[in-house]
Amino acid sequence: MSATDVTAPVARDGNASSRVAAGIRDAIAHGEYPPGSRLRQEEIAERFGASRVPVREALRALEAEGLVTLVANAGAWVSRLTLAECEEVYQTRERLEPLLLRHSAPHLLPEDLDRLEALATAMAATDDVGEFLRLDREFHMLSYSRADTLMLGDLVERLWNTTQPYRRAYTMLADADTRRIMHDEHHLMVVALREGDVEGAERTIEGHIRRTRRLLSRHPEVFSAE
Amino acid sequence: MSATDVTAPVARDGNASSRVAAGIRDAIAHGEYPPGSRLRQEEIAERFGASRVPVREALRALEAEGLVTLVANAGAWVSRLTLAECEEVYQTRERLEPLLLRHSAPHLLPEDLDRLEALATAMAATDDVGEFLRLDREFHMLSYSRADTLMLGDLVERLWNTTQPYRRAYTMLADADTRRIMHDEHHLMVVALREGDVEGAERTIEGHIRRTRRLLSRHPEVFSAE
DNA sequence: TACGACAGGATTGGATCCAATCCAAGGGCC
DNA sequence: GGCCCTTGGATTGGATCCAATCCTGTCGTA
Structure with a gap:
């Protein structure tokens, strides 16, 4: 590996889906997406400069974390607690x-x-x-x-x-x-x-x-x- | 895939990714995939009659559950505990x-x-x-x-x-x-x-x-x- | 006016295709 | 002979495209 091999598309620090998941997590924490608000795949994809595929992976991960609630064929919402x-x-x-x-x-x-x-x-x-x-x-x-x-x-x-x-x-x-x-x-x-x-x-x-x-x-x- | 697609419809209840996740969970529990064994996306996709996209979503969810360990650009393994x-x-x-x-x-x-x-x-x-x-x-x-x-x-x-x-x-x-x-x-x-x-x-x-x-x-x- | 059927758009779900990365085997060079 | 580089195959990651589903507003009818 030559020293000049800078391969510096620096922005991508890990996979897109991890990056997207972290970003959504952060946005929720900062009140940008309040509980109960809807998360549209396309909007998120555009926001993080990715396609919808990694967004969907991120949403699945966030669902398993309990931060997001998915409904089949309907969409994703920020989990709301009673x-x-x-x-x-x-x-x-x-x-x-x-x-x-x-x-x-x-x-x-x-x-x-x-x-x-x-x-x-x-x-x-x-x-x-x-x-x-x-x-x-x-x-x-x-x-x-x-x-x-x-x-x-x-x-x-x-x-x-x-x-x-x-x-x-x-x-x-x-x-x-x-x-x-x-x-x-x-x-x-x-x-x-x-x-x-x-x-x-x-x-x-x-x-x-x-x-x-x-x-x-x-x-x-x-x-x-x- | 043969022209006359007679493949048994695999009882698709719910999304493919949920089904796949449940299936992998089950297979791990039954010792079919022992700890440390590698999970290849294509093999799983074929096994559950789906494409690789829902498989990847399932793997992300299972990673969040701690059952599976993902390494970027390398693959997925059944989590092994010390x-x-x-x-x-x-x-x-x-x-x-x-x-x-x-x-x-x-x-x-x-x-x-x-x-x-x-x-x-x-x-x-x-x-x-x-x-x-x-x-x-x-x-x-x-x-x-x-x-x-x-x-x-x-x-x-x-x-x-x-x-x-x-x-x-x-x-x-x-x-x-x-x-x-x-x-x-x-x-x-x-x-x-x-x-x-x-x-x-x-x-x-x-x-x-x-x-x-x-x-x-x-x-x-x-x-x-x- | 109230209610149900329907059509159109919007959104999600899944499959295929292409690019990026990794791993292993083989060949060249010291 | 040992080491590094290269090259091919295999596998993962991402993007685009198409199908399925849902939501909404509108029209028609009782």
Whole structure:
């Protein structure tokens, strides 16, 4: 392979279908395609500069991830959750994230812990909901990032993705007290991780998710939208 | 393709890609495609009487389920697990199946309980490994069958599917004592369910899975096969 | 006016065709 | 003899084309 073989159609980083799937995932996360909105193959194909074949493969993958709902001969829609279904996702997270944290915690680096602390502080300081959501996601994902897992990490990320569209809505509904408690929990988790208290960190994350679940169960109006 | 296309219409119910995905899933479960074996698109297409397009969609879906591993421009293989990865799946099941059972248990019908008892008894009686695996899967899936869940039920089924190829191998390695304990646990679960003791049933299934995980961790030779 | 049949367009599903990539075997060169 | 390059076949990836299905608006009739 000569050094001049630059073969630089750089844009294509992996297959088209993976790229399209990642793009749709991202667009949904950013609220570009809200829950219940229709996904037309041709529109997506044009947007990502591909034909409909890789788009269809991407939609199949996203369906298996739970992000998209396919109906034969009808089309694809961004999955919409009822309150009960969202609670189910949170119940599941309540079980899985402590386990994932257990895998990750022992391998977190000092710089990770510093970053976690900075994120927790930044979250407490910001008033912008979008910024808060971004920081919150980074905080939790960073805490899991050192887990060497086959599927558990991906699984948790998927659960986050399916509920992401609703997070914004109910985050705004949290009162000052609730928000303060959330921030305390974040800081508690950093402390536990610094002390190498994995079990304490696990309990904290479990309580954190449970509290969030209860918060959203008090706000069914977020899901009623037709 | 002959001019008079008399090929049996292969009972096309639903899309081709769903059918193909289900078929591959089934073939893997039955050991027809062992872990690590390659899946050629054309061969699968011919087998299911479809073109390669729906096959590729099916493979994408199965990849998202964790059953198949895709490598760009190289091909698809049945996912192969290391011992550590298999333990991870069991750890995950340990957390999720009690939760799923909690959703299902209150809605189990008397006839379900009778069937569960019959299955537990039949399992204790049989000496055929294939038969045992079939009964075992039916037992557990039946215990979850009344759960009205969005994704938790599917998720657990997927975890079963990814480890199914290994179950046969280590089941044969269980000694008489271990086997007796497993049967006791099955019967205990039926009793707990009959008494409406959901928490007891949860504890039993958790212990059952943990015990199985420990059993397989003592038999790394099942996974070493290159 | 209400309701059902129907036609047209729009959209999805599937098959075939072509391009890009990979793998293995064989030949040339040091 | 060993190593690198090339070349052919095999396989995957993507695009275009065609068929099947669905949705919608319109017309006709009771």
